[in-house]
Amino acid sequence: MDELTENTCIICGEPKSEGIHIVSEFICDACESEMVHTDVQEDKYHFFIHRMRQIWVEKNA
Template sequence: MKSCIVCDLEKPTGIMLYNGFICESCEKDIVCTETNDPKYEFYLTKLRRIHA
């Protein structure tokens, strides 16, 4: 299991993006979030933790 960079929980499934892991539920939330939604900024902040 890996720790999700968005929710910080240990999850068994998800995607690897460079050196970060995003669980399936967070991935779905990110994909469905509109740019005018307040959660959008939250996700951007969390995704900045990924370094190429």
């Protein structure tokens, strides 16, 4: 994929050019980094789980 192509991150909703694709969805580098450094006790952790769950919901819809 062309590195200049912008994709919309499923976490922050922003168009970004660098990140990862999981199934058919995109997560930007900034959100990926924040997710892996978020402790399970933090409220933000549950937000990330909810957003990530959308990958499987949309794939199986």
